[in-house]
Each structure stands twice: as structure tokens, then as C-alpha cells.
Amino acid sequence: MRIEPLPLESTNPVAELVPGRDAYYHTDLGATYLGDSSELLKLVPDDSIDLVVTSPPYALVFKKKYGNVDAEEYTRWFLTFSDEIFRVLKPTGSFVLNIGGCWNKGSPTRSLYQFELLLNLTKKFKLAQEFFWYNPAKLPAPAEWVTVQRIRVKDSVEYVWWLSKTERPKADNRKVLQPYSPDQLRLIENGYRAKKRPSGHNITNGFQKDHGGSIPPNVLQMGNNDSNGDYLKKCSEFGLDPHPARFPSDLPGFFIKFLTDPGDVVLDPFCGSNVTGRTAEDLKRKWLGFELVQDYLDGSKYRFDYINE
Template sequence: MTNLFYETSLGKYYLDRAEDFINSEEGAKFHGRVQLLITSPPFPLNKKKKYGNLKGEEYRAWFSNLSEAFSKLLTDDGSIVIEMGNSWEAERPVYSTLHLESLLGFLKNQKANLNLCQEFICYNPSRLPSPAQWVTVNRFRTIDSYTHVWWMSKSDTPKADNSKVLRPYSASMKRLLKKQKYNSGKRPSEHDIGETSFLKDNGGSIMPNVLEIEQIDETRERRVPGNIFSISNTNSSDFFLKACRERGITPHPARMPLELVQFFVEFLTDKGDLVFDPFAGSNTTGFIAEKLERNWVATEVMKDYGEQSMVRFEDPNLDTTLSKK
């Protein structure tokens, strides 16, 4: 039976398997209402983790079948955003293709009717050397420091507005806008740049599809959207991590970065829309949704993670009320 663990001013956190919740009487209330489903599912790892993960064909079948359930939740112009890391063959220094095969199975599930809108790369230079055996012991692989982020939808034109996630103009672009002059004409790439193509001030430049969790090059100005948190995943000032340390809580080991979630919530939803995370863990998604005045629903199978996720809503910068059931 679906168990409502706690709720806040805008959201609900359930202790349940994602598939069971979606197919339950309670989950049916949200069918066709979710504007954004964003999550980081258990990766197909070779070493069993506390938060649970399957392997091989079992993982591929499980993940592929999720798309039908997830699709039921979406509005007609809703989006699914899934973060997936790379996986390695057991005891071998070679990539597994399982995560890619699983993604294709998810996307090609005809009962889900999904399109791949775009791929993003989430780069985090602070990730620990992994896999350690091949990086720090044998030293014949480099650090695996990024994850794939896949944006999918049922529609060719899901709700999206990149003007809400503009990054500041570069210094050279600011000079160009001030001078109102640049070299127009054909480029070696065969692009023909018009005389006024770059003279309009749009308030910032469009984000690329590589998201920096920390600055790649510290010698240049960091250009992330002004409304996106500038908090790295290892930042000691993060309220949740600080509170966990003080209380002796071991945080969920595979938390989605705050900036990653916020970017897509800003990009793909409006205030009042519904956001859902089926593998919520410490509930980064619910926290961001609450902060940005979106409604949210989250599911998680492990009560320990549900308990620690409540810490997020004690953040003094968050105006909300939490009620445990």
C-alpha cells in the first residue's frame, strides 16, 4: 500500500517503488499532470549499493519498461529528464554499453511514445577518481568525471524556454554590444553572418548543453545562468550537507547536483507546474521545486533516505511547513 511519508506546502513524499506508486490508486491522481519528471535512477553498477541497483539483462528490462509508466504521468507537452552515469564491465577496464542499451530500450518502448529532445553533459571535476582500480592503481584510465543527461518528451515541442536560463554575456560580447559593430559576412564554416545579427541585447547568451557543476577553467569568468545556484556538489556551506555532518547522518551517495535540477526546473516548467522524481533519495528535486514554487511529488523505497530528506526542508532560506505522516 502506498505510504505518504511526509508533505510540505507544495509537495508529497511517498515511500514506495516508483512503478507501484504510478499504478496505484493514489498515483493515478497524477496521471497526465506531471510537467517534468526528473530523476537519477539507480545506475547499472557492478558493485551492489545500499540504494539498490540491478545488473545486466535484468536492469535493461526493468529500465526499458519504466518509460511506459513514466509516460502516463506526463502532460501532453511535459518532459522527462534522466541523469545516467557510465558503467563498466565487471573486473575489466572497459565501458559497458548497458546504460546506452537501456536508454535506447526506454526511448524505443512503443507504449511510451517518447522522443529524444537533446543530450546534455553534466561535468563535475570534483568527482573522485573512478573506477579506482583502473585510475589510481593501474593508472591506465582517466577519471570518469561526467554524467549523461537525457531530455525526452511525448511531443516534438514540449514546454521549454531557454530565455529563462540565459547565462551572462562574455566580456567580448559586452564590448560588441557597446560598440554596435562587428565583422559581418561569410565565415570559413560557410555561415553568413548578417550585419545586425548580434547587435540585439537579449539579456544574456543561450546556454550550451554542457553543464559545469564546478568551473572547468578557473582562469576565465564563470558563466552560468544568474538565477541558478553557484553551489558545487562538494560545497561545505550547503545547508543539507552541513546538517547531516552535525547529526551524524551519512548522506545519500548519489545525490543529483542542486544546479542540475534547478536548471531543468527553470528551463522546462513554470510556477505552479507539477514536478515528479520517482527515485527521490534525499529529495533534491522536491527541495528545488519547493524553492521555485512548483508543486512536486517524490517516491523512494528506502525509509532512511526519506528521513534524511526532511532535513532539506529545515533550510532557513525555504519558506515552507513540513508535516510527517
């Protein structure tokens, strides 16, 4: 990779948030740090982060190279991180956790580990809202139950918990409005007679006002296929294994836009190939990424046009 140095006067823009540690690399707006995030988080000052958005290793039956904990141990393992996340978040901040489900070993039944984790997290955090990431391109798995015995359907949804320290974290759904449907555009143009719907909802004349787009649902439909992207091409070119569990940039991007403003600080304590950092950089937010596996950080450099090491 060709690394273009930053201007001489440029410094790590978030160095004060991880005192005493050198960044693995940094850009104009953010920095990555190599190490155990349970230790790195302890260095971050209280009430200093606007948004933590992350996708930690899931409690899968089959072990992955990046390391994943058994479902029975998952809650205890993750609470060592979440206590620190709670501490570093600003009172107006949010914690967005993408966590997939898993199957019980040897059984066509689902583990409840992510719900056990949520119940424990809400002893401190508020559950602002639950989201569902729908990926229509997911492969049919587990093969034994879905494609061999044909007694289950493919699992295409993952949970995304939006948690906060207070009941009213910073949020503005006007930043994530979606294009109106053709039907809604017709209503705006032709008008709508105010009336009470059979459901009991009172639909007023304000329903036909053009607000610039429709409020998105809490089901986020996003594919996860970057097979033709520069990241994978560069990893192949330089003999690096790409991170095997990357989420699409649209996922952190939605919450970064929804829950932060330009200049706010976004942290991903399990940053992997640093999709979150790159997305935050594109959206003019400061960012921090922590990662335990050096190879993944080496590959993540290829997401940026320039870095400083």
C-alpha cells in the same frame, strides 16, 4: 529536527495526484511518498505531470546501499518505470534522466547499458536533446585503471537524456540564459560586421543585439560538494546515513526553469534525499517525490524549513 506545523487550513497540495496514499510528509507545494515508485506511479492520473526529473540507481559494478541493478538487467528493470512515466506525463511534458556510465567488470572497457536503455526508451519517447553533466571535482576512478595502471583518465561526465512525448514539449531557453562572455559584451557595445564565417554560418547584425544573456550549451558544468550544508550536518546530528549519491540542486534546477512554469508539477520517482523537491519548492513549482528507503526520506526532511507529517 524541529518541525513547524503548517497552518491548520493547509492541505497536501498534490494529494489528488496520489489518491489513496498518505504522504510521508508535505510542504506548502509538494509531498513525498514512501514506497516502490513502480507501484506509486500507477496511482498517478494520466497526463498530470509537467516534468519528471530523476537520477535512478546506476548500473555500477560495486553494489550500493540504495540498491543498483546489474548492467545486463538494467534496461528490463527500468522500462517498468518508464512506461508509467510516459503515461503520467502531459503531452507538453518532459522526462529528464541523469544516468552515469559504468565499466565492465574486471576490464578497462565501458559498458553500453545506458545507450541500450536510450534506444529502448526512444521506442516511445522522443529524444529532444542529450546533455552532459561535467563535474570537474570527480575523483579519479576506477582506481585500478586510472591511478594504479594509469591506462585510463578519470571519468568526469554523466549523460542527461532529455526525452518527451511529442516533438515540441514546453521549453524556453530564455529562462536559463547565462551571462555574456567579455568578448560578447564587447561585440554588443562596439558592433559587429555581418559576414559569412569560414564555417559557412551567416552572422547577421542581430548577433550584436543584447538578448539578456547567452544561450547555454548542452554541457552543464556543476560541482557536487555540499559537505558543509545543513543536510549533512543534520544527518550527522541525528545519526542518519546521508544518501550516498546526491546530485547538485543546480542540475534539476536548470531543467525545472527551462521546461516548466511556476505552479507546474515536477516528479522525482527516485527522490533519495529530495534535492529535486527542495529545488522545485524554491522555484515555486508543485512537486512529488517517491522513495523506497525510509532512512533517506527521514534525512530529506532537513532540507526544508518546515514540513507537515
